[in-house]
Amino acid sequence: MDVDEAAAAVRAERRVLTVSLLAAAVxxxxxxxxxxxxxxxxxxxxGVYTLAGIALSAASLLASRAAASAPSRRFPFGKQAAVPIAVVIQGAALGGTLLYAVITAVQTIIAGGSAASQTALLAYGVLAGVYSVLVALILRSPARDSDLARAEVVSWRAGTVLSLVIAVGGAAGLLLERTALGGLSVFMDPVLVLIAVAITAAMPLQLIRSGMHELLEGAPPPEILARIEAAVEEARAAFGLPVPLIRSTKLGRRLYVEVDFVVAHDRWDVDAEDRVRHAIVDRLEELPFDLWAAVELTTDESLAT
Structure with a gap:
């Protein structure tokens, strides 16, 4: 990814976060x-679940700015770790919101239920569900190349599920009120909360898992790893090189790749090594990341472990 493409990606990411923040506020x-x-x-x-997203979107904006800042003497590798940190925080905050909802719902059930209007539940669920779907669709396309923006889309999808559960519950409550079991409709509101939590619980866990995977320098996604291996294999075949040791990880928008070849003595010079480097790095530059690649040829196997 060249400088102009990287700048465009950052601008698109910030637009997504800003739109998400404003939509969440409304x-x-x-x-x-x-x-x-x-x-x-x-x-x-x-509403609380959605408003919590405002603070998280603001944190994501700060993370985006930090990640886009140039490396410095104090941070020679930049601040790309701000992105997975923000994703982990977002997942943890959403998880905390769900836990609070469970506690509140259980307390309401113990207290004898809620006097909430089933019509209000149905109307809100439909309107909020449509609203959340529209926002998720608006954000989906520019979010493809951004972990932060994808986290926002996940949050809006979770909001859509919550809203639809509320709508279905409101409709069920209205039907229940017209039966001999109408007295149970007072429990529909807290039960809806518990159902919504159960359905969306996996979403914050997904965010935490993906963010921690990057912070712990895990392997990049399979499709990215396949592109790296294909580029290395093409160069290996072209130059008659042995099977190398490949290490790679993704941190925010940055992709780190290290390729170490153990070669025979007196067969390679710096110019030839540079040609191997270009053969690999030029292919990997096509990926939508800020590439930091190290391609080394050595005759000492202990230096490639």
């Missing part, structure tokens, strides 16, 4: 106000 405030008026814990939870 939906979150509306949900909390509606929930307080209708005395509906499910709506208040959905």
């Amino acid at each position: 939906l979150g405030v509306g949900a909390v106000v509606w929930g307080l008026v209708a005395d509906a814990g499910a709506l208040i939870f959905d």
Whole structure:
């Protein structure tokens, strides 16, 4: 990825985060106000869940700016780690919100249920679900090359699920009120919260797992690893080189690749080594990342371990 492409990617990422922040503010405030008026814990939870995303989107914006800053004497490798750190924080915060929702729902059930209007639950669920789907669709395309933006899309998808669960629960509550079991409808609101938490619990775990994988310098995604191996294999075949040791990891927008060949004595000079480097690095420059690659030829096997 060249400088212009990298700058364009950063600008697109920040637009996604800004749109997500503004959209979350509108939906979150509306949900909390509606929930307080209708005395509906499910709506208040959905609003708090969405408003929590505002702080997380702001943190993601800061992480994006930090990651885009140039390496310095104090941070010679830059601040790309800010991206997975922000993703982990977002996952942890969403997980904490879900835990709070479970505790509140259980307390409501123990207290005898909620007087929430089933009509309010249904209406809000439909409107908020449509709104969340539209926002996720708007963000999806520019989020393909950004971990931070993908985290925002995951959050909006989780919000969509929550809203649809509320809508279905509201419809079920309205039907229940017309039966002999109508008295149980007071438990629909807290039960909806528990169902929504169960459905969305995997999403924050996914964010935490992906962020920690990068922070612990795990291997890049399989499709990226395959591109790296293909580039190395092509160069190996062209220059008659032995099978090398390949190490790679992705940290935010940066891709680190290290390739070590153990070669015979008196057959290679610096110019030939540079040709091997270009054969590999030029291919990897096509990837949508800030590439930091080290391709080494050595006659000492102990230096390639």
